[in-house]
Amino acid sequence: MRLVSRLLIALVLLAAGPAAAQSWAEISGKARGQTVYFNAWGGSTKANDYIAWVGEQVKARHGIELRHVKVTDIAETVARVLAEKTAGRMEGGSADLLWINGENFAAMKANGLLHGPFTQALPNMALVDTAGKPTTVDFTVPVDGYEAPWSMAQLVFVRDTAVLPDPPTSIPALLDWAKANPGRFTYPQPPNFLGTTFLKQALIALTDDPAALTKPVESAAFERVTARLWPYLDALHPLLWRQGRVFPANGPDQRRLLNDGEIDISLAFSALEAASAIESGLLPATARVYTLNNGTIGNANFVAIPFNARAKEAAMVVADFLLSPEAQARKLDPRHWGTGTVLDLDKLSADQRALFDAVPKHPAAPALDSLGPALPEPHPSWMERIEKEWARRYAAG
Secondary structure (H helix, E strand, O other), X not given: OHHHHHHHHHHHHHHHOOOOOOOHHHHHHHHOOOEEEEEEEOOOHHHHHHHHHHHHHHHHHHOOEEEEEEEOOHHHHHHHHHHHHHOOOOOOOXXXXXXEXXXXXXXXXXXXXXXXXXXXXXXHHHHEOOOOOOOOEEOOEEOOOOEEEEEEEEOEEEEEOOOOOOOOOOHHHHHHHHHHOOOOEOOOOOOOHHHHHHHHHHHHHHOXXXXXXXXXXXXXXXXXXXXXXXXXXXXXXXXXXXXXXXXXXXXXXXXXXXXXXXXXXXXXXXXXXXXXXXXXXXXXXXXXXXXXXXXXXXXXXXXXXXXXXXXHHHHHHHHHHHOOHHXXXXXXXXXXXXXXXXXXXXXXXXXXXXXXXXXXXXXXXOOHHHOOOEEOOOOHHHHHHHHHHHHHHHOOO
16 A cells, blocks of 8 residues: 555656656755746837846846847747757757747647646745636636746726727727727737737627637637628728728837827726826826726736746746735836736735735726726637638738
């Protein structure tokens, strides 16, 4: 019986992966002196500055060198990791930590490109809200410990209240408003995540079968579920900024159009977008965010470790620091970034909770309970099919 028990314990440890077989002290010890190449979107000055601050902190506290590899589309990094595996590069990969979610996580998980599971080894995972926030699933795909959450996001619409005090609050109402105000709205060009999210938001509002979006897409279901989306876009596009012949490349480009007075409504994936932009001088003080009557798409952002990362231990230490109350409270502050926390504040000590209480209350920061429900993301396969069909219909302008 003792032999059987020992064998069972060994099998459990193997199944849990290498992270669980080491203590946190051992992981932290191996992490010291390692360099982490963090592949993350580099299109936001505040995000870049925040990651630079994280680098300073993990250097001082853990002796880790964090290098931000600024990417335009993390899918390019995913493709590189896949190419490394195909070429047999099972160790010494080019990336150690990725800012990732959605279809990119699904692709990496399906192709065995992820290290882990590792999140069970992170001390600060105990503080994460796994009941009220979507921190255990990523676009309906179970995380299973292969990525760690680090911020919450929800689609919001942004407008200058001095210019547009009464904005449209549903997808059908947006079309009616665009008819009365041609040229005053646009959205980023897919596959930019904001542009694709707008398409998914419209699809959720227009389809008669929203339950189908929770399952992998099939051709027959795709045609049926999207049957009302394309006529809607056909009607909307001639009413967009520049008649829908060109689209902004991303959220910052669209925000500039709003700030310059070329459009009246912009999109963002943070409830603190207006507050953060006002602090940076990128929007007027009267800018505010709002959501639609029936809610908007929400999700969590994650970090993951490639299977062949050089600095797995240091990547885990960085992921854990990103979950610390100090790092989460700083990221919540619009002066430093302005994105929602993944932590359950009721799990925090009094001193940890005080870090969040000390974040200044900005006039443009809405109460989180005023945003309405965060609608679940469709399965990642829908995103891919929608982007391809959008490109076929509209990419030529």
